[in-house]
Amino acid sequence: MSLISLGAAASPIAILSALPQEQRGLIALLQQPQKVIHANRDFWLGNLHGQPVVLALSRIGKVAAATTTAALIERFGVGRIVFTGVAGGLGQGVKVGDVVVATELIQHDLDVSPLFPRYEVPHYGKARFHCDPVLSALLFEASRNALAHESLASHGYADACVHQGLIASGDRFVCGADESRMLRDTMAGAGHAVMAVEMEGAAIAQVCLDYGVPFAVMRTISDRADDSAHVDFHDFV
Ligand code: ADE
Numbered sequence: 001m002s003l004i005s006l007g008a009a010a011s012p013i014a015i016l017s018a019l020p021q022e023q024r025g026l027i028a029l030l031q032q033p034q035k036v037i038h039a040n041r042d043f044w045l046g047n048l049h050g051q052p053v054v055l056a057l058s059r060i061g062k063v064a065a066a067t068t069t070a071a072l073i074e075r076f077g078v079g080r081i082v083f084t085g086v087a088g089g090l091g092q093g094v095k096v097g098d099v100v101v102a103t104e105l106i107q108h109d110l111d112v113s114p115l116f117p118r119y120e121v122p123h124y125g126k127a128r129f130h131c132d133p134v135l136s137a138l139l140f141e142a143s144r145n146a147l148a149h150e151s152l153a154s155h156g157y158a159d160a161c162v163h164q165g166l167i168a169s170g171d172r173f174v175c176g177a178d179e180s181r182m183l184r185d186t187m188a189g190a191g192h193a194v195m196a197v198e199m200e201g202a203a204i205a206q207v208c209l210d211y212g213v214p215f216a217v218m219r220t221i222s223d224r225a226d227d228s229a230h231v232d233f234h235d236f237v
Helices: 020-029 062-074 133-147 150-155 177-189 201-211 229-236
Strands: 013-017 031-038 041-048 051-057 080-089 099-107 162-169 194-198 215-223
Touching: 013 020, 013 062, 020 041, 020 051, 020 080, 041 062, 051 062, 062 080, 062 201, 080 133, 080 201, 080 229, 099 133, 099 194, 099 201, 133 162, 133 215, 162 201, 177 194, 194 215, 201 215, 215 229
Parallel strands: 013 051, 013 080, 080 215, 099 162, 162 194
Antiparallel strands: 031 041, 041 051, 080 194, 099 215
16 A cells, blocks of 8 residues: 655644544645545645644544554654544543643553453553653643633633643543542552543554654543533533
8 A cells, every 4th residue: 555645755744633523623724635535534635834734533432543543654654643632531620621731641441451450451561651752742832822822711711721641541431420530540549640531542642652653642621521521522522
């Protein structure tokens, strides 16, 4: 399978989102947009602020996200991957409207115990996958600048802030106060203090590690993964 030629010498940066609502604003900004269909997915090639980029939807869940990530690397030759989307807040003080920039990702629903320690990905010797520190620092700075923008106050997020920390991924929309408390406490008991929960990041992290591609993840908090998470999620998105 051949790489799509993007003309420019630099490898493009991929910007991944899970949902069309999360991606729409990026497509609107894309210069010289070109849509390529591959693996039953739409990939948008073009330029953003003079940088070659590929925009894609991971779709929802770890398997779909892994497929999209592998396609971005194998077929489109991306050199870096950034994920932008929403997540449920789990950590103390992580509220709707805040941003969490991941330092590491973990799969909260992976359990091959007693063969391997709980959460450990077999044959990788670890449960947590590190994000690229340079990309993550850029996301942190960009998020802080965006939240300082005065128009956010008019949307009711005047005190929104940016956190950095561990994000947990799993094939489950966490929607219950008891469930989210149990998830947070169980993971904390195993030494994993989780700030936010979503459904794709750790899969992207694992594929990126396999290919040696730097990646980073930023998530805006749409809900608190509690009893009203499904309503809050829809309202926020
Ligand atoms: N993405 C946004 N909110 C979420 C939640 N509560 N659980 C899983 N993924 C999410």
